[in-house]
Amino acid sequence: MNINRRLFIGSGAAAATTLAAPTVFADGHAKPRVVVVGGGAGGATAARYIAKDSKGEIDVTLIEPTRMYYTCFFSNLYLGGVKGIDDLGHSYGTLAANGVNVVHDWAVGVDRDAKTVSLAGGGQVPYDKLILSPGIDFVDGAVEGWDLSAQNAMPHAYKGGSQTELLKAQMAAMPQGGTFAMVAPPNPYRCPPGPYERVSMVAHYLKANNPTAKIIVADPKPKFSKMALFQEGWAEHYEGMIDWIGEDFGGGEVSVDPAAMTVTIDGEVTNVDVCNIIPAMKAGRIAEIAGVTDGNWAPVNAADMSTKADADIYVLGDASQQGDMPKSGYAANSQAKVCANAVRGALTGAKVFPAKFSNTCWSLIDANDGVKVGATYEATDEKIAKVDGFISATGESAELRKATYEESEGWYAGITADMFG
C-alpha cells in the first residue's frame, strides 16, 4: 500500500475514521487521557510525541519505575570500552518539563472494563487509550539450569543498566587466558545483531586486556543477523579467539550450572569464568497481565499498533507481534510515531496519516569498524510488511566502516533526543 495523503484523506472509509468527531468520554471528563507504560524506546517516544503534537489537548501519563533509562543500544560499546556507562543514561526531566506526567512506579494491573492501570505503590490511573511498551521478559526454563535467581552469577545483560555493568565487571575480573561463554537466544528476540555485536565488543576488550582469553558462543540458530559481516570481522580482528557453535554443532543443546560455573554444550562440560545467558524472550509481563498477548507476544494491527485483543490498548516495540520489523530501539521509536499519530487522531479528531515504518541497526565489530542493516515497511491488513532493505557489504573500505560508525554515533544522539526531548 503506497498511498499519498491526498488519496488517503479523500478515500471514503478511511476518511470517515480518521476525520471522525472526537470521542465522547464515558465519565464526562474534559480531556482525553493517554497512559503509557514503559519509558523506553517505544514508550518515551509515544508519550513525547502525543504531548508535543496535541499541544495540551491530551493528558499524557508515563509510568516507568526507573529514574534513569539506560539504553541497551550502545551497551555493547560500553562492554568494549568504547563508551562509558554515563553515556548510556537518560533522565525523564525534559519529558516532564514538556507536559508528560511522569510517574515513577511499576504498573501491576490493567482493568480493561474500568479502563484503569494499577500501580505497585497503590492507586489507579484512568485511561482512554493505553499504550504498553514494556520491552521484554524471559521465558522460564529457556536455558536448562538457569533462572532469574542466577542472574548475578550468570548475567543476561539484555535489559539496560546494572546487568550490563555486572557483566563488564565480571569480564574485567576474568583471569588471563580465561573463558567467556555466551548462550545466544532463539528467534525472535530483542536486537537480532545484539549478541554478535556483544561478542565483537567483548573480543575487542579482551584483545587489549586479556589477549589469550577465549570466547565460546553456544547458539541454537544455524545463522544470525549480519552473519557474514561478523564472521569476516572476527577472522580479521580476533583470529582464533571466538568459537561460535551453531545449531549444527550442538549449539542448541545447552545446560548450565551457575554454582559450579560450567556450561554443557552437546554433552561436553566446560569450566567458564564468565557466562552471559541470553534466554528466549517474551513480551514484558504487563502485556500478559493486560490480557493482550497470544503466546509470548502481543499481536497488533499494523496500521496503528492497537492490539488485536482490545482496540483501546496499543503495544509498541519488542513486546508486540507486528510482522517483519526486528525488535530494535529504532523500530520501537518508528512504531511509536505511527501509534502517536493514530491515538491523537482517535482522541481529538486530528488528521491521521498513513503508517510508515523504518529501521536501521548499526553494529560495531571493532573500534571504527561499523556495519549496518536496514529496511522500510508498510502496514498491510495482516502485518507490518517489509518493502525494501539494504545491508553493508563484506570487504568494505576502512574509511566507509569508520564513517558508518560515526553515523551510528549520530543516530544515537538523534534517537535519544527524539525519545526524551
Added chain:
Amino acid sequence: MFGRLCISLTLAAGVVAGPNFAQGVGDADKGAEIFKKCSGCHQVGVGASDKVGPHLNGIFGSPAAAHEGYRYSKSMTRAGDDGLIWTAETLDAYLENPRALVSKTRMSFRGLKDPADRADVLAYLRRFSDDPANIPEAEPTAIGTDHDLDPEILALVGDAEYGEYLASECLTCHRADGAAEGIPSITLWETEDFVIAMHAYKRKLRPHPVMQMMAGRLNDEEIAALAAYFKDLD
C-alpha cells in the same frame, strides 16, 4: 554541511557557467593524457604531494590558496582572500589563461586554448575531488545533471503539516535542533536544494543506502512536504 554548500554553489554555477561545461563534462581519459603537460609541476591522485605547484586532490569546491603547507604567490593568496573558489567555471578560466584570472600567479603556463582540452583535463581532475558520480551536485557534473528534475516537481508547494508527520521518521537520526554529529543537518535548507537532494537519493545517484531507501518510497508530494517542514525548523 559540505553537501549543502555544494548544492548552493553549483546551483549558482549552473546559472552562470561557461558554454563548455553547459555542453557536458569532458573525457577524463583524454584529460589524463593532456594532464601530462601539467605533471612537471602538479601531482594528483593517491599519494600526491606538493611539488613546484600544489597537489590537486580535492581541488573542486576548495577556495584558492587554501591548501595548507604550500607557499602560494601573494596574488593567489589575495585571490583566495577575495573569495575565489575553484569551481568548474573558475578553473576553466584559469586553465584558459592563468594570468587573466590571477594576475601575478606563479603558474607559468600559457594556458589551454581549446575548450574541449580544458573540459577533458577538468573531467580528469574531478576524479580526485568529491566524486560527482556519488554527489551529482558536485562540481562540475552538476551542470546539466542536477536540473533535469521536472520543473513541476520543483514547483510543488509542500504541505508542512503532512511534512511534520513524515519528518518524525527522519528525526530518529537527524536532529531537530540542527546539530550535525555523524549525520548531516537537514533543517533550514532551501526548498529547492532539499528537493533536488532527495530526488538524487531516490534515483540512486547519491550513494547512501539508508537515504536511498528512505527517499525511495517518498513520492513527489511527500518530498515537497518534507522540504516545506524542514525549511523553517529552527
